[in-house]
Amino acid sequence: MEAQAMPTAPPRIQVRLLYGGTIFLSSFLLFLIQPIFAKLILPWFGGSAAVWTICLVFFQTMLLLGYLYAHVLARRVPSRYQIVLHVGLLAAALLLLPVMPGSFWKPANGEDPTWRILGLLTAVLGLPYFLLSATNPLLQSWYPGAQPYRLFALSNAGALLALAAYPVWIEPRIPTRIQDICWSIAFAGFVAFCAMSAWMRARTGLSKSSADPLRGQQIIWIALAAGGSMLLLATTNQLTQNVAAVPFLWILPLSIYLLTFILCFESTRWYRRGLFLRLLAIALGSVAYAVYDIQLSEAILVAVPILALGLFIGCMYCHGELNQRKPADGDLTSFYLMIALGGALGATVVGLLAPAIFSAVYELPLSLLLVAALAWWLNWRSGWPQRLLWAVVTLAIIVAVV
Secondary structure, three states, X not given: OOOOOOOOOOOOHHHHHHHHHHHHHHHHHHHHHHHHHHHHHXXXXXXXXXXXXXXXHXXXXXXXXXXXXXXXXXXXXXXXXXXXXXXXXXXXXXXOOOOXXXXXXXXXXXXXXXXXXXXXXXXXXXXXXXHHHHHHHHHXXXXXXXXXXXXXXXXXXXXXXXXXXHHHHHHHHOOHHHHHHHHHHHHHHHHHHHHHHHHHHHHHOOOXXXXXXXHHHHHHHHHHHHHHHHHHHHHHHHHHHHHOOOOOOOHHHHHHHHHHHHHHHHOHXXXXXXXXXHHHHHHHHHHHHHHHOHHXXXXXXXXXXXXXXXHHHHHXXXXXXXXXXXXXXXXXXXXXXXXXXHHHHHHHHHHHHHHHHOOOOOHHHHHHHHHHHHHHHHXXXXXXXXXXXXXXXXXXXXXXXX
16 A cells, blocks of 8 residues: 655646546547457357347456456555556557457357357457556556546546447448457557556656545445446347347447546536436436337337436436545545446346346336435435435336336
8 A cells, every 4th residue: 555645746748648648548449449349259149239238248347357456556566566567467468469359269059158258358358458447547546646537537538439430430441350450559559658657657656645435435436336337238228129220329328328427527517416316307207117118118219319318317417426426536446446346236237137037128127226226325314305206216117117
């Protein structure tokens, strides 16, 4: 643990550009490889929405492992060893390029693809994706200045750009294998930038104080992150499986999810608790009714806006509350670790547990109930009007979907 906090002057423009550029590039590559790799392997496994859900479970889990690595490194390992270890792993990842799956990963007829997909992703993409995932929290812990959380908004902007660029410009113009090779070249450039950031960290030698956050606060972080993650995956499933089989439709909910992170962590002016609590009550009820009404859920021009707006408001609430509960700079790796843990738990519930337990599709109603329960819990001390409001909202969701 780094014990002594030192006063930090505003970093020079070169340092801000280096750290910001490296974090932006890492998130851009992190989210760009998702559709590239999915397009490479989806035809092997039938191209169903369930295959993409399994991929999302892997990506969320690897994000969690990357954040755990960054947390342990920043909190338990001396600075000079942090740099040696991280640069060494980056060099090892270069040996795995290009990240191209071999044909021997193709499944046998009738085989459950789940574990083969997870094994393929781990073996071929695991280490590069792991290191990209660790970059955001690790470099923020190294950042020699105040307001590192704005770098989190910047990282989500890089992710959003990747999602927007892929279907509009990259996918229609560049063959998939060339996309993969170009991504591998860009990853090598990222390794160089990350090594320069590590060198800059070694030069500054600055440390930030850290303390273990309260357990109750950690549970709230996990629950809020899980709520946003479950809403994302459940809305994606509802759109792609029950509303419309449109190519790249899954990018819409993921883009909304990232946009809410950008808005909430870029500035506090975008999230107003009182306003979004009212909007959340309306949105949860509307989405629950849309799921209940079969004719409404199958009407694309109605269902897509309702689901998209419901996802936006729900994620704005979850991520806005996360931002308002963020800790001091020295605890940021713990904060990001809890966010990643909540995201992975939400993805596991929607992607693996719910399909195995329920014969019908209950992922979206469960997600709505979780967010309503969170609003009820976090506003319990606001008085009986708020308690009654969220009791009614929760009951209405249950009645609508049962």
